[in-house]
Amino acid sequence: MVIRKPEIVPSSEITPEHLYTNRRQFLFSAAGVAAGLQVAGKPGAYQVNETKTPEKDVTTYNNFYEFGTQKDQPAKTSSGFRTKPWKVSVEGLVKRPQQYNLEDLIKGFTLEDRVYRMRCVEGWSMVIPWMGIPLASIIKRLEPLPSARFVEFTTLLDPDQMWGQQRGNLKWPYVEGLRMDEATNPLTFIATGLYGKPLPPQNGAPLRLVIPWKYGFKGIKSIVKIRFVEKQPRGTWEIQAPDEYGFYANVNPEVDHPRWSQATESRLDGTFISSFSKRPTLMFNGYGEYVAQMYSGMDLRRNF
Ligand SMILES: Nc1nc2c(c(=O)[nH]1)N[C@H]1C(S)=C(S)[C@@H](COP(=O)(O)O)O[C@H]1N2
Ligand SMILES: [Mo]
Numbered sequence: 001m002v003i004r005k006p007e008i009v010p011s012s013e014i015t016p017e018h019l020y021t022n023r024r025q026f027l028f029s030a031a032g033v034a035a036g037l038q039v040a041g042k043p044g045a046y047q048v049n050e051t052k053t054p055e056k057d058v059t060t061y062n063n064f065y066e067f068g069t070q071k072d073q074p075a076k077t078s079s080g081f082r083t084k085p086w087k088v089s090v091e092g093l094v095k096r097p098q099q100y101n102l103e104d105l106i107k108g109f110t111l112e113d114r115v116y117r118m119r120c121v122e123g124w125s126m127v128i129p130w131m132g133i134p135l136a137s138i139i140k141r142l143e144p145l146p147s148a149r150f151v152e153f154t155t156l157l158d159p160d161q162m163w164g165q166q167r168g169n170l171k172w173p174y175v176e177g178l179r180m181d182e183a184t185n186p187l188t189f190i191a192t193g194l195y196g197k198p199l200p201p202q203n204g205a206p207l208r209l210v211i212p213w214k215y216g217f218k219g220i221k222s223i224v225k226i227r228f229v230e231k232q233p234r235g236t237w238e239i240q241a242p243d244e245y246g247f248y249a250n251v252n253p254e255v256d257h258p259r260w261s262q263a264t265e266s267r268l269d270g271t272f273i274s275s276f277s278k279r280p281t282l283m284f285n286g287y288g289e290y291v292a293q294m295y296s297g298m299d300l301r302r303n304f
Contacts, residue, residue: 045187045290047115051269053126055195061268062202063120064221065170066155066162074202081161081201083222088207092152092227095143102206105141106192109133114189116212118219119251119285124275125265130210131193136184144180148228151183152176153209156224170236176209176220177233177247181294187212187287190223213287215249246304250295251285255304 060075067074086102111131119125139151157173159165165172182188189210192199199205204221211218217237227233237245244258253263264278284291295303 045287047113048117048127048286050117050127051271052115052129053268054270057268057270058126058128058194059200059202061124063122063216064164064202064204066164066172066174066222067202068164069169075200077163078201081205081222083201083206086206086224088223089225090142090227091225092229093145093148094228095145105138106133106190106207109137111192114210116187116189116210117285117287118210118212118216119265119281120216121245121257121262123260123262123265124268125281125285126268129195130189130191131196132189132191132207132210134186135188135190135209136186138190139184142226142228144228147230149180150229150232151178151180152225152227152229152233153178153220153223154225154227155220156222171239173224174220174236175233176218176235177229178209178211178218179232179294182211182291185291185294187290213251213284213291215245215251217245218249248295248300248303250291250300250304251281252283252300252304253281254283255301 061071062074063071064074064078067078087099088102088105089099090105091097111133113129113131115127115129117125117127144151153176155174156162157165159172178188189212190207191204191210192207194200194203199208201222204219204223207223208221209219209223218235232247235245235247238247251262256262263281265281266276266278267274269275282288
C-alpha cells in the first residue's frame with residue numbers, strides 16, 4: 001500500500017496568504033504542513049523543498065556499471081531485467097540468518113515518500129522523490145547481534161543478465177558497507193520506487209540503498225545480500241581506487257577528489273541554466289544537522 005503524504009514546506013517558505021488567489025489551496029497546504037510535521041518529525045530532511053529532477057532525467061542518466069559505464073546505457077540495456085522472484089540473503093551476525101523473499105522482508109511496512117537531494121562524485125546533483133522503507137525498520141526486524149558493527153550489501157551477480165559483469169572493469173559483484181549507526185540513521189532508506197512507481201531496473205530494482213548525505217556510489221542497487229559484520233567492509237569503489245573513494249564518502253566540499261574539486265555541482269532540474277552552471281556543494285549534502293554528530297571527533301580528511 002502506498003500512502004501519499006503532502007509535500008512539507010518550512011513555514012518560512014510558505015507564500016503569504018494574500019498572494020494566493022485560491023484561499024482554499026492555501027488552507028490545504030497549511031494543514032498539510034501541520035500533519036506532516038507530526039508524522040515525519042524531520043520535515044526539512046525528509047522532503048527537500050527544491051525543484052525535483054524530471055523523471056526522465058532520473059531514469060535515463062544513471063550509474064549502474066552492470067549495464068554499462070555510460071550514463072544512458074543502463075536505461076537502454078536493462079529493460080528485460082528480471083526482478084521477480086527476488087531473494088535477499090541475510091547473513092553474518094544476526095539472530096536468524098536466512099534467505100527472504102523480498103515480499104517477506106518488507107511485509108507489513110508502509111511505503112514512505114522521501115524527497116532527497118542526491119550528490120554524485122562526478123559533479124552533478126538531483127532531487128529525487130523516492131518511495132521505500134527506512135533501513136532502520138528492516139534492520140530492527142532482522143535483529144542483528146550486539147557484536148555487529150557494520151552492514152555489508154551486495155548486488156546480484158548475473159553476467160547473463162548484467163552484461164557489464166562480463167567485463168573486468170570492476171570487481172563483481174558490487175559491494176558497499178555502512179557503519180551500524182549510519183545504517184540505522186533515520187535518513188537511510190531502502191528505496192523500492194521513485195516518482196510513485198516501482199523502481200525501474202536502471203535505478204536499482206527491486207531494492208537499493210539511498211543515503212542522502214553520502215556520494216551516490218554508496219547507494220548500492222539491486223541488493224541480494226545483507227551481511228552484518230564486525231569489521232569494516234571494503235566497497236567496490238574503495239577496492240578499485242582507495243585514494244579516490246573512501247569508506248565514508250560523506251559529501252564534503254572541502255575534500256577534493258584527487259582528480260577534481262568537489263566544491264561545486266550542477267543540478268539536474270530540467271532547466272538549461274542549472275545543468276550548465278555550478279552551485280556550491282553543501283557539507284553532508286545539506287543534511288549536517290541530522291548526521292554530523294555521527295562523525296564528531298573523526299578527521300574527515302582522513303576518513304573521506
Ligand atoms: N550495483 C551498483 N550499484 C550502484 C552503482 C553501480 O555501478 N552498480 N553505481 C553507484 C553510483 S556511482 C551512483 S551515482 C548511483 C546512481 O544511482 P541512480 O542511477 O539511481 O541515480 O548508484 C550507485 N549504485
Ligand atoms: Mo556516482
